[in-house]
Amino acid sequence: MSTFATEWYLIAIIMFTGFYCMLVSRSIVRQLVGLEIVSKGAMLTLISAGALTNNLVMAQALLITMIVIEVVVVAAGLALLVKNFRVNGSADMWKLNGLKG
């Protein structure tokens, strides 16, 4: 097994962990943790692909943009969490079932 294959195999495991967390957890904070883990896995795929193809400079440029995006997304997600906490008084995803049809 090449280094590349090992890397991507482990990345697949990391992403599986993140998705599993998002799937089973009720707490919004924990879901955000899962989201972070998934996006870390996505970042690793990019840098690994860039390193394999000798395209590191470009991969790095993409990663810097991605990190900026991630900060805003997480900050916005936490803002939403705090607002939900103020309005509904809980941080529980599954208690939200007001909308049905």
Place this chain on the structure above:
Amino acid sequence: MTYHTLLFLFTAIFAVWAVMARKLLTSAIMLALVSVCVALIFFDFGAPWAGVFELSVCAGLITVLFVGAVSLVRTVEEKSPENRTRFQALPPALAIFAIAAWFYLPPFLDELAGWARPGTGGGTIGLALWDMRRPDLLGQVLMLAAGVFVIKSVFPRRTENK
């Protein structure tokens, strides 16, 4: 087992730990450690700029934000703890996934690696960002503006109806 693979392994371990942790605070700290590992991987790949950004922004700023949010919701969260069995099912599920993937993924990934098309790889990071990825910089500006407006919209300043 090289240093490189070890870093990937540590990332995976910390990720599992972050998911399994009983306390949300532990979870946030483990997430920071995942970030640190990812940053070390970036350094190891020879991508120092991305590493510095990852270390300062993801491991630093995001952790601070997380800890702040956790301290806010912790009291409520501890009153109604989550069902632990689902989280305890993670290691077996992960093991099943890992074993299944062990048979199917490596040959596929090796084939994928065979398709790699080597690039030129020249230039510096600053030039690459400015020359090739200028629309992305515009996107970053737009993203930061959006972030500011999101915070303004979610937490408006209430002057009238206090």
Place this chain on the structure above:
Amino acid sequence: MDKGLLAYLLIPLFAAVIIPFAARCRRKLADIIAAVTLLAGLANLAWLVLRPSVINGGFADIPGDGLSLLLVATIYLIGLCVTFFSAWFMDEELPNRPAYYSLILVSVAAMTGVVTTSDFFTLYVFIEVLAVTTFALITTDESAGGIEGALKYFFLTFPASALIIAGLAVLLLTLGSLSFENLRIFMASDIPSGPVTFGAALMLLGFLIKSGVVPFHAWTPDAYQGAYAPVSAHLAGIVTKISGVYAIVKLATLLRFFDGRAQGLSGMLMFLGMLSIAVGALAALRQKDFKRMLAFSSISQVGYIVLAAGLGTPLAIMGAVFHLVNHATFKTVLFLNSASLERSAGTTDMDKLGGLEHSMPWTSWTSVVALLSTAGVPPLSGFWSKLLIILALWESGFKTYAVLALLFSIVTLAYFMVMQRKVFFGLKTRAAENSPEVSAPLLAPVVLLSAVIVALGLLFPYFYTYVRVVTERIIL
């Protein structure tokens, strides 16, 4: 990136930054700046495309690939209508009023970025900006439903983004670059396309989640129903179409579905499209809430676009692009009308409404126009796009799909008839008794869009010429 259209991105961004400062002096300035910016952009676009010399020349000298221009015009039109509507709809005392207009303008700028870019990563960046602005918009009125919709939207779009990034990594690996042009050249060559198709499949999966196609539609009805009323028009009309469906159409042309490369992907897209048509239409039949029914109808209409994109022949792409534009107009009319209903009658529950035809004639009749167009009744615009899609299916030998698409178009008519009878015709209920027609400014955007629907249907030959130019440019 299309340099000529860059101004359409920068000016709304600039206006969005100015708004908070302007609103500090006069609160009303916020809506005025937003509406004027969008109106100016729209006028500029109209001048670019609708000059008699350009029309007579068969649209040969429009800049770029034409698709960006058409979509930018649609984005500005919907944005203008939503802004204008909100200016009168919104509570004067709402504390986040200036931020709301800034967010609308930023989302217009981001959508312009999405449709003008020529690089997958830039596309991803702008889609993320769009998603972030959108879920802040959904929670504008701070209701519990809005927050719930926003959270569901949040936790389904961002994992989808991770899938898109993984797909991008595979593309970077196998193509060495992420520009649209490289993918097009690669697919036109004879190199086996296996790994590239794998990367594209990951990206397609992400975009399918973002556009709310059926197995991944869990977030759509909640987000549309819970959203602040004018925002749900913005969201259903244009945002999800640009953030998901546009990318699918673009990928379909770049992967050259029309000459049989990446056949598996093409088949999968067509199947999912058909599934969403069916599930969306059948679920819409048994909804009690007006907005929720519209949301399911939206899923069903997106199915038509995805079905056509999956087929990928020039005629089908023409139908997909046309239906994208049509869907933006008629769904915005319907959602804005639902907002009017909410304002006037105080509810959108269809069981409580009835006989609004007499008390709210304008709302009622614009809704009729929009829903007949959705159901594909000639000579309205929706008829032509559905006709193109069904013809393309029949021509390529997918006769089962063609018949099913036609059949579900009739189901669409059925559920809209049920809705129409419950809400607008029939006996007056107690809620309808004291619900006066909404004021003229709230009706203006709806009437304008209805006029656009009728005009697109009646002036179809001109529009057909334009869309054909577009299709020739993006496919070849």
